[in-house]
Amino acid sequence: MGWENSGRMPKTAGPASFEVRDAGGPVELVSGPPPYYSTEQQQLPPRRGNMAYAQTKTPWWNARYWRKRTWAIVVTIIVIILVVCIVAPLEVAKANKYPDYTALNYTLSDSYNGTTFFDKFDYFTGYDPASGFVHYVPQEQAESLNLTYTTTDSAFLKVDTSVGPTSSPDASTGRFSVRVTSKTQYDSGLFVFDVKHTPYGCGTWPALWLADPDHWPDNGEIDVMEAVNNATDGNQMTLHTTDQCTMDVKRKMSGSTLTADCYNATDDNAGCGVSDAVSSYGSTYNEADGGIMAMEWRAEGIRLWAFGRDGIPTDITNKSPDPSTWGEATADFPDTNCDIGSHFKNQSIIVNIDLCGSWAGNVYAQSGCPSNCTDYVANNPDAFTNAFWEFGSFEVYKAS
Incomplete structure (x- = not known):
């Protein structure tokens, strides 16, 4: 059988009729219009998962079709x-920042020694600015009480042990x-302190320190050796400054950080x-004949080294000190977050x-010492036999 393939419905004046025959004769008479078959492909409705549906979706990568929520997510990811990529590396670089302590050539510029040791010092007279329980005496009285004296090899500075509770006047004030x-x-330099004995006792x-007493704290303070009462915690090395000087930065030192903000x-x-270690001050230190405290103060930072008597570098002994050969400092105060030049x-x-005062007096009760600080100091002169430098x-030395 064949049908007209015209692309449109056949035009007829009336119903068509035809007869179907087979080998056995006529079978059935069929009337009505013949079926129509178009050559055009019928369009199917889109279904999920087929190609036709996928082609109707907007592409995810085309930003013109993004909604506000999508833009917000993208911006957040970019931030x-x-x-x-930017801030984290900067923070890492800041954390690893460290000054360049290039070796300097030092030559001796000043020396305090022998029988003229105290000739280069002024004696402070009067009550203590730190609220201590002392009378600081002038040079003549200090020498008459044997509180300062020298030999060819040593200089001594002591607390009075002659005035007791029955003396007149006594030590009640x-x-x-x-x-x-x-x-x-x-304003800078390399300072080498030969310390044979440190004072201690309830x-x-x-303290052995550097400061400008007339302009404190504006010009800073450097504590080289300091302890209180029986000095059971060892030596402390400390900076005191005006604002904007902190040490919460990379440091190279063997000592332990106590606090990081230098602001007074x-x-x-x-x-x-x-x-420093317990042996760095007090009875243990003294029994080992003391040692050397060296302090380098330069624009890059302030560093301190503690050397025992048996471990003093030969370049110090030969008066040609070179800190670049001394290894890691005991205390390191770099200029990373502190302008050393403006603060010191x-x-x-x-x-x-x-004696007593705002530090020793405040921790006296926790130090295992008897009575209270001022009563003990006033009434026990023999307790201060070890209280001498x-x-x-x-x-x-100055850099050249």
Whole structure:
């Protein structure tokens, strides 16, 4: 059989009729229009999963079709990527920042030693600015009480042990002691302190330090050796400054950080301190004949080294010190977050032995000491037989 393939319905005047035959004869008479078959492909409705449906969706990668929520997500992702790629490396670089302590050539510029040791110092007279329980005496009285004296090899600075509760006058308003300040002031340098004996005992607060007493804290303070009472915690090395000087940065040192903010108005003027081993101060230190405290002060930072008597570098002994060969410092105060040049200047070397006061007095009860600080200091002169400094020499080197 064949049908007209015209592309449209056949036009007829009436119903068509036809007869179907088979081999056995006529079978059935069929009338009506013949069926129509078009050559055009019939369009099917789109279904999910087939190609036709996929072609009707907007492409995800075309930003013109994004909604506000999509844009917000994309922007957030971009910000996170920027933080990771830009800010994070900057923070890592900041955390790893460290000054370049290039070796400097030092030559001796000043020396304190022998029988003329105290000739280069002024004696502070009067009550203690740190609220200590002492009377700082002038040079004549200090020498008459044997509180300062020298030999060819050593200089001594002591607390009075002669005045007791039955003396007249007694020590009820404070015990005699000494505080000396170098006449020369410094702005940098390498300082080598030969320390043979450190003061200790209940109620004591001794210190070897540098500061500008007339402009404190504006010109800073560097504590080289400091301890209180029986000095069971070892030596502490500390900076005290005005604002914007912190040590929460990369440091290279063997000592332990106590505090990181050097600002004097923080933590009751605790400063940014570093502690050394127990043997670095007090009875154990003295029994080993002391040692050398060396302090390098330069624009890149302030570093301190503690050398035992048996471990003093030969370049110090030969008066040609080279800190670049000394290894890791005991205390390191880099200039990373502290402008050393603006915070430290016009420094004098100061040595004193305070009693009680704002540090030793405040921790007296926790130090295992008897009575209370002022009563003990006033009534027990024999308790201060170990409360004295003995120095071999002080040497100051300048970079050339």
